[in-house]
Amino acid sequence: MKKLAKPALFIGLISLGFAQTGCFGEFALTRKAYDWHASIGNKWVRSLLLWIPMGFVYSITAMVDAVILNLIEFWSVRIP
Secondary structure: OHHHHHHHHHHHHHHHHHHHOOOOOOOHHHHHHHHHHHOOOOHHHHHHHHHHHHHHHHHHHHHHHHHHHHHHHHHHOOOO
16 A cells, blocks of 8 residues: 555656646735735834744735635636
8 A cells, every 4th residue: 555655656746747737826825914014104014924934924815816716717717
């Protein structure tokens, strides 16, 4: 069973990579988080927020955008 696990994982990751090509959306959720962060007027508070919670927020929003929202956008947008 272990002999099949690594090749199956490798084949799954390669096929996921091929499936994801060309699926580059707007990253709207990450852009909204960035715009909110940029709207903070004080540069010291903005810098502190970047290092503490916003790094985590950017990671989560980018992952949700890349894995879920961009796939929905890719498959739902109709090309005329």
